[in-house]
Amino acid sequence: xxxxxxxxxxxxxxxxxxxxxxxxxxxxxxxxxxxxxxxxxxxxxxxxxxxxxxxxxxxxxxxxxxxxxxxxxxxxxxxxxxxxxxxxxxxxxxxxxxxxxxxxxxxxxxxxxxxxxxxxxxxxxxxxxxxxxxxxxxxxxxxxxxxxxxxxxxxxxxxxxxxxxxxxxxxxxxxxxxxxxxxxxxxxxxxxxxxxxxxxxxxxxxxxxxxxxxxxxxxxxxxxxxxxxxxxxxxxxxxxxxxxxxxxxxxxxxxxxxxxxxxxxxxxxxxxxxxxxxxxxxxxxxxxxxxxxxxxxxxxxxxxxxxxxxxxxxxxxxxxxxxxxxxxxxxxxxxxxxxxxxxxxxxxxxxxxxxxxxxxxxxxxxxxxxxxxxxxxxxxxxxxxxxxxxxxxxxxxxxxxxxxxxxxxxxxxxxxxxxxxxxxxxxxxxxxxxxxxxxxxxxxxxxxxxxxxxxxxxxxxxxxxxxxxxxx
Numbered sequence: 001x002x003x004x005x006x007x008x009x010x011x012x013x014x015x016x017x018x019x020x021x022x023x024x025x026x027x028x029x030x031x032x033x034x035x036x037x038x039x040x041x042x043x044x045x046x047x048x049x050x051x052x053x054x055x056x057x058x059x060x061x062x063x064x065x066x067x068x069x070x071x072x073x074x075x076x077x078x079x080x081x082x083x084x085x086x087x088x089x090x091x092x093x094x095x096x097x098x099x100x101x102x103x104x105x106x107x108x109x110x111x112x113x114x115x116x117x118x119x120x121x122x123x124x125x126x127x128x129x130x131x132x133x134x135x136x137x138x139x140x141x142x143x144x145x146x147x148x149x150x151x152x153x154x155x156x157x158x159x160x161x162x163x164x165x166x167x168x169x170x171x172x173x174x175x176x177x178x179x180x181x182x183x184x185x186x187x188x189x190x191x192x193x194x195x196x197x198x199x200x201x202x203x204x205x206x207x208x209x210x211x212x213x214x215x216x217x218x219x220x221x222x223x224x225x226x227x228x229x230x231x232x233x234x235x236x237x238x239x240x241x242x243x244x245x246x247x248x249x250x251x252x253x254x255x256x257x258x259x260x261x262x263x264x265x266x267x268x269x270x271x272x273x274x275x276x277x278x279x280x281x282x283x284x285x286x287x288x289x290x291x292x293x294x295x296x297x298x299x300x301x302x303x304x305x306x307x308x309x310x311x312x313x314x315x316x317x318x319x320x321x322x323x324x325x326x327x328x329x330x331x332x333x334x335x336x337x338x339x340x341x342x343x344x345x346x347x348x349x350x351x352x353x354x355x356x357x358x359x360x361x362x363x364x365x366x367x368x369x370x371x372x373x374x375x376x377x378x379x380x381x382x383x384x385x386x387x388x389x390x391x392x393x394x395x396x397x398x399x400x401x402x403x404x405x406x407x408x409x410x411x412x413x414x415x416x417x418x419x420x421x422x423x424x425x426x427x428x429x430x431x432x433x434x435x436x437x438x439x440x441x442x443x444x445x446x447x448x449x450x451x452x453x454x455x456x457x458x459x460x461x462x463x464x465x466x467x468x469x470x471x472x
Contacts, residue, residue, distance in 0.1 A: 008057050008081040012044065012072045020201055021073045022046040023178045024066050025246075033061050035081070042078065045246060049343070049376050059083040071176045071204055073197075175202035180253070181246070182207045247341040258403045262319075263444035266398040266410075269456045273414060273434040275466040276300045282468070283356070297414065299359035301436075301463065302386055305409055306330045306351040308458035309384060315455045316383050318404045319446035333382035333402055334362060336369040337392070343369045344402055346382040386411060390436075397439045406446040409459070410439035436463075 012022055022044040029041050040052035041061065059081040066072045066079075175183070175190055179202045183190050186207070193210045195202035230239065244252075258264075276297065284294045309316040309330050318325040332350035336343050345365040350358060368374050385402040390413035397410025419433035438459060442452040 006083040007062070008059060008083045009077045010041065010053065010056060010079045010081060012066075012074050012076050012078055013053065014074050020174075020197065021071050021176055021203075023071050023176055024068050024078070025050065026068060027064060028052070029061050031061055031064060035059060035061060044072070044078075046376055049374055049379055050247070050372070051375065053078060055081060057081060057083045069178055069204075071178055174200065175207075176204060178204045179207045181249070182211075184249070186211050245340060247343075251341050254403065255400050258400050261403060262401050262406075264401060264441055265444045265449060265452070266439050266441045267449060267453045267456055268396075268398075268437055268439045269453075269460045271436045271438055271460045271463050272419060273297070273436050273463060276463055277434055279466050279468050287356075293359075293363065295356065295359050297436075298362060298386075298388060298411065299355040300466065301409075301411055301438075301459075302332060302334075302347075302350065302358050302362070303353070303355045304459050304462035304466075305384070305386060306332065306353075307462050308455055310351060311458055312451065312455040314447055314451060315407045315440075315442070317406050317446060318383075319406050319443055324446060327383040329383070331381045331383045333385035333405075334365060335385060335387040335399075335402075336366050338370050340372070343374065343379065344382060344385060345369055345374055345378045346380065348381065385409070390414065396437065399439065399441050401441060401443055407440060407442040407452065407455075410441065412437055412439070 023046075024042055025045045026043040027041070028043065029035055029039075035041055035055040035058070037055055037057050039055050041055050042053050044051055044053055061079060062082045063080040065077050072078060174195065174197075175193075176197070180190070182188070182204060183193070183202075188207055188210050190202055190207075193202050193206050194200075196206050197203045230237070280295055280297065280300065288294060313326050314324070316327050316330055318327070329349050330351040332347045333344040334347065336345060345368070347353070347358065347361045347365065350361075353361065365374070365378065368378070382402065382405065384405055385399075385408045387397060387399040387408055388411045389397050389399075390411050394412045395415065397412040399408045399410040401408050414434050414436050416432055417435045418430050419435060420428055421431045421433070422428050438456060440452050440456040440459075
């Protein structure tokens with residue numbers, strides 16, 4: 001190795017508060033290949049999303065430390081690069097130590113070995129004026145998603161949710177992507193496997209031990225064991241076998257788990273969108289000449305939903321059995337149809353946004369979802385979800401709840417329908433109106449039908465009385 005060059009450690013980056021580790025699914029370069037700063041060198045799968053890891057500097061790949069299908073903890077080294085002299089993005093001139101997954105450290109490279117710290121600094125434990133935090137009720141605040149000072153803390157909220165998801169209550173335990181695939185293919189019930197990872201997370205080695213020890217077997221989540229043969233009685237039917245993508249497997253597991261966890265119920269309301277149609281037409285008439293994209297109806301519906309969630313906070317919540325977390329912000333998940341399957345990126349603090357701002361956020365997330373440029377943080381922390389099957393022509397939109405949320409709003413297509421209207425004197429007539437049938441699917445464990453219906457009616461009222469001054 002050139003003594004003038006620095007050895008750069010490429011670590012598994014921090015990719016969201018609930019992501020503890022990932023699995024290498026592909027190496028895009030080989031040892032000895034020259035790479036440029038920002039070039040993708042490998043693909044990593046997490047429980048949230050597949051993502052590509054980029055080279056931090058110009059240089060040559062000298063060692064691959066994690067092989068395909070192996071798990072890697074956040075902060076652990078993935079590879080080493082020999083940085084080119086004067087390379088872009090490097091931080092030469094200081095010696096670093098790398099921690100292996102067992103906690104031991106060793107000196108690596110020459111005196112100019114560098115690394116990138118993927119873990120953000122911990123939150124300060126003191127007030128700005130130097131006083132310590134109020135410890136009274138700290139655990140209760142953390143469980144409710146708030147920090148020691150009563151402020152909303154997404155990390156505390158995530159820990160509260162993860163402690164529930166991974167700690168019983170009939171929910172699926174946390175497991176790495178490889179562990180899930182291995183358990184599925186061998187019929188191992190993950191509920192019987194003790195995890196050795198952080199927070200009890202089940203790793204590949206844990207499933208291997210369960211298989212070797214004859215651990216409990218179960219039918220997998222789609223109730224169809226994967227075999228090389230066709231279903232009984234279909235041997236003579238012409239067919240093609242295609243591999244189920246990892247994203248589709250994750251979606252299937254999540255959908256079945258949601259059905260098994262939540263008591264699903266749906267309430268629907270018909271909305272006359274005439275006021276929104278007028279507001280949208282006026283806004284687009286002003287936007288198009290300025291080169292701005294036209295607004296769809298979705299940001300108007302999202303804005304009305306956010307206002308209604310402020311009026312009905314139990315719809316913007318997470319149900320944990322003996323306690324319920326009422327989220328203090330609306331992180332609106334938006335179901336996006338992609339070639340890889342359904343993804344739900346999140347618009348953070350959506351209640352603070354006007355309809356045009358929401359439209360821009362929707363366009364950005366949808367584009368990055370379809371081009372596989374989302375980060376795990378883009379998919380984390382959702383508190384309420386909006387599903388839009390109307391974009392492909394659905395006339396009804398009951399949906400499956402996006403765990404660990406308690407409700408989801410389904411938006412079908414807008415239909416021109418005969419509608420009874422009344423004038424100021426109460427005289428009725430039949431007119432053609434743009435009608436939208438909103439579907440609110442909710443967890444009946446957490447919310448009563450009357451409360452969910454009041455929320456649906458609130459969304460309806462805000463849309464039918466749309467005021468550009470109030471909502472845009």
